[in-house]
Amino acid sequence: MDGTLLNSTGHVSFNNIQGIKKSGIPFTLVSARAPMEMAETIEKLNLIDPQIAFNGGLIFQWVQKGLKVLRSDPLDLTDIKAIVQLVKKDFPNVSCSCYDLNNWYDEKVDRGIRYESKMTGQCPRLIDYTKLLVADNSFYKIMLITFDPNEIERLNQKLIDLKLAGISIKQSGNEYLEITSRKAQKSKGIHYIQNLEKLAIEEMAAFGDGHNDLPMLKSVGTPIVMGNALQEIKPHGKFITKTNDNDGVIFGIENYLK
Structure with a gap:
């Protein structure tokens, strides 16, 4: 689209x-x-x-x-937690949000979220990920946004280095890394x-x-x-x-x- x-x-x-x-x-x-x-x-x-x-x-x-x-084909919850932890620790300026069947979630509204909201006409639900990422929820995508081309390369390599066999990492445009199940x-x-x-x-x-x-x-x-x-x-x-x-x-x- x-x-x-x-x-x-x-x-x-x-x-x-x-x-x-x-x-x-x-x-x-x-x-x-x-x-x-x-x-x-x-x-x-x-x-x-x-x-x-x-x-x-x-x-x-x-x-x-x-x-x-x-x-x-949702993501494995353990993989999601590992990715969120990595981004929070090493890439605090990267927008990190996730999607279940009917909702878009984030912990904060930043430049990347505002950019995505303008493109899609949607607004995320703000929630603490420690409360969200629990066993009875299914999530299909993690979306990472940065406007720094060097940062997106470093981020992509760090994600690869996690060696999570169940995920697929795709770059969409110049600003997005989108993570879904490898089956997706x-x-x-x-x-x-x-x-x-x-x-x-x-x-x-x-x-x-x-x-x-x-x-x-x-x-x-x-x-x-x-x-x-x-x-x-x-x-x-x-x-x-x-x-x-x-x-x-x-x-x-x-x-x-x-």
Whole structure:
């Protein structure tokens, strides 16, 4: 969604909405976002098919009674505690927040949280992590935000050095590290849709712009990379479409798919 379907203000454009509806192509959002952060776009596009959140950690549908979970791969609580402890001790200026099925949590509001709130229109629930991280809660993502490119490299290496076998660390854009279960991969979400709809790889296309999109782009017959994508991502696209601020998704649908 971010950097792809959504423009730089965090919204889906009128042209993308109208074009996607008119295309008649089944459409699944595959995002690192939480379901609550995807809800507005799902509603605007009238999406009724399975949707993929938390980089594949949750596959769900919106139904009349609310969110219906189709597949769930949360993080291990021990891993979450180790990561939170590391960030608090060695990277106190990094925003560290986490998500369960329906909520976004943080201990403080800082620059990173304000930035994310502006992008998603959501506000975190402030809570002491020692009270939150207990056995009967399931969490799907830890989000770390820093605007210092050197710090994000050091943080990523420190997380790798923890040697937590159950986690997957993905960089999203220049400011985000997003940690989900190792079982949570966008490619697994794609395979779920593929098996559900009995599709051949050649019948599937995907749009992406960042590192966490690579497993997804490699899982479809027509990978399309956004014009605003990171330079190292562009070679992985069969086509390069316009930027997210220039309706690159509907341009790609109309010019490379239809």
